[in-house]
Amino acid sequence: MNDMTPTREQREAKLEGMGCKRKRVEDIRFTQGKGNYVDDLKLPGMLHGDFVRSPHAHARVKSINGDEALKVPGVLAVITAETLKTVNLAWMPTLAGDVQMVAGRRQGRVPEPGSRLRGRVPTAMPPTTASTRWWWNMSRCRS
């Protein structure tokens, strides 16, 4: 650096916009715990949803039984691919109803019929009035 090289201050005094350090306005609230994230949102009548994912990378969904989930206080609904059919949304590849396939590789573990797995079964989501840990009764699922 020779004597002709402007200092950072001299550069910044001349610059605007591109190439100039800007102080972000949002940092004032973010550094004080005043940010507002999706998890902070509270709207009237708002429900919480929880996604249940398949424990198998490649499996056929034979049935989904939400009875146990519905028994949990605060659980209002269990939404599956079957539910989406009733509102003409089954074409959306959001909830698996037939085949769960990711890498096309079979997994060895086969849950026994009627076994309970916590929170991990072919895709579906139960809206609840509060974040709830819940159990799902999986009737039959074979890889």
Add this chain to the structure above:
Amino acid sequence: MKSCTVFAVQAQGADIMTIEGVANADGTLSALQEGFRMMHGLQCGFCTPGMILRAQRLLKENPNPTEAEIRMGISGNFCRCTGYQNIVRAIQYAAAKINGVEFQEAAE
């Protein structure tokens, strides 16, 4: 202290400081909060409360940490936006300000 690893009952009788209580009494940003802002130590801000409180403890125990000590000190906190370079600089900025010396940025 990570709130997710401590039961509320374990904190009984303890003084708890959260990000909401870090600012100076007159409402201005603390040296660390200012450092994070000045050095672009945050993007989305989600990890910032943890980073600032961790750094606050770090500087209390070691007022003049080396870069390696800062990196080790915050190694339990994750930033998923961008990386740790500016977070380290923000803590260096705050350390310098608290110690009353001029902040020397490493050559770019």
